[in-house]
Amino acid sequence: MKYTVALAALLLSACAPAQVGSTEEAPVAAAEKAAGYRTLSGEKPIIIAHRGASGLYPEHTIPGYEAAIAQGADFIEPDLVMTKDGVLIARHDAYLSDTTDVADHPEFADRKVKRATPMGEKEDWWADDFTLAEIKTLKARQQFPARTKEHDGKLDILTFDEVMDVALAAAKDGRIVGLHIEAKWPEYYSSVGLDMVDPIIEGMKAKGLEEAGIPVFIQSFEPQFLAAFAAKSDLPTIQNMVGPPYNKMLGLEYNLDEMTTTGVGAEKTYILNADGTTTDFVERAHANGLLVHVYTVRDDQPMPGYDTAQAELNALIKAGADGIWVDYPDTAVAVRDGN
Numbered sequence: 001m002k003y004t005v006a007l008a009a010l011l012l013s014a015c016a017p018a019q020v021g022s023t024e025e026a027p028v029a030a031a032e033k034a035a036g037y038r039t040l041s042g043e044k045p046i047i048i049a050h051r052g053a054s055g056l057y058p059e060h061t062i063p064g065y066e067a068a069i070a071q072g073a074d075f076i077e078p079d080l081v082m083t084k085d086g087v088l089i090a091r092h093d094a095y096l097s098d099t100t101d102v103a104d105h106p107e108f109a110d111r112k113v114k115r116a117t118p119m120g121e122k123e124d125w126w127a128d129d130f131t132l133a134e135i136k137t138l139k140a141r142q143q144f145p146a147r148t149k150e151h152d153g154k155l156d157i158l159t160f161d162e163v164m165d166v167a168l169a170a171a172k173d174g175r176i177v178g179l180h181i182e183a184k185w186p187e188y189y190s191s192v193g194l195d196m197v198d199p200i201i202e203g204m205k206a207k208g209l210e211e212a213g214i215p216v217f218i219q220s221f222e223p224q225f226l227a228a229f230a231a232k233s234d235l236p237t238i239q240n241m242v243g244p245p246y247n248k249m250l251g252l253e254y255n256l257d258e259m260t261t262t263g264v265g266a267e268k269t270y271i272l273n274a275d276g277t278t279t280d281f282v283e284r285a286h287a288n289g290l291l292v293h294v295y296t297v298r299d300d301q302p303m304p305g306y307d308t309a310q311a312e313l314n315a316l317i318k319a320g321a322d323g324i325w326v327d328y329p330d331t332a333v334a335v336r337d338g339n
């Protein structure tokens with residue numbers, strides 16, 4: 001199986017630790033609020049629950065998404081991959097071992113196969129080797145060793161439809177939460193006859209997201225997918241950017257002057273310098289009319305040079321970030337709202 005550079009980018013960016021940081025505490029977000037946010041719109045930045053409240057629950061699970069909504073997240077983020085029978089499911093990776101109990105299923109033992117990846121061969125269970133019915137026999141697990149395992153083995157793997165249902169249920173209760181949808185590996189899936197563009201568009205249409213007033217962003221690391229999506233939809237698109245040093249290692253170059261998307265999804269070291277200063281990245285993106293959404297702030301993994309996630313959040317808000325992906329939405333909402 002062949003993987004492209006874009007797919008390599010996805011693998012490398014998955015849980016890459018931050019590279020740089022600062023020991024200098026940024027001014028508090030409340031001061032930003034008083035002075036007016038430096039976002040493109042001047043409104044407060046959106047808090048995007050990264051794979052749900054993934055610090056508290058296994059990622060992409062009903063309680064994880066519901067907790068994020070209860071904590072005040074503006075958007076929940078499903079990453080999407082595809083099953084063998086062409087169903088969109090919420091998983092970050094094309095493989096299943098890190099976030100499900102697939103390894104504990106003897107009936108799937110022979111489904112563990114090697115695939116070529118940019119980092120060499122990887123032997124694992126791959127979502128598109130399973131039907132949805134088979135995926136539904138698995139349970140989610142927390143992949144971060146230091147986080148609670150108390151929910152492991154109890155929660156289902158969700159379809160995209162089921163994630164949309166969470167947002168629709170909240171909307172019915174008067175709580176509008178958006179969907180920040182990431183298509184993972186679209187070029188690969190397309191190469192094996194599993195198009196992602198139409199299923200996402202048709203899925204949203206069938207669920208009536210627009211009628212329910214649910215805001216949506218479509219994001220991907222793969223520009224071809226975003227262009228194909230934009231040809232069929234007016235929804236805002238976000239070009240995810242692999243962070244340093246992996247961008248250079250992979251030969252990826254991003255030119256803010258030539259982006260045709262609504263915005264970019266930038267790894268946080270594009271904005272935050274090691275000495276506590278910020279780059280002019282947000283300014284340059286805004287000058288091109290681009291939104292800047294930034295990934296990922298984690299309470300339990302502050303980037304080197306920052307003592308806390310709060311310090312990172314304050315610095316990103318001060319820099320003018322339009323949105324921030326976070327594993328712990330309650331922390332981010334509290335910082336943003338000055339609580």
Ligand code: G3P
Binds near residue numbers: 077092182240265
């Ligand atoms: O999609 C951008 C953000 O979620 C960070 O990327 O690798 O966690 O999907 P990833």
Ligand code: CA
Binds near residue numbers: 077079182
């Ligand atoms: Ca994502």
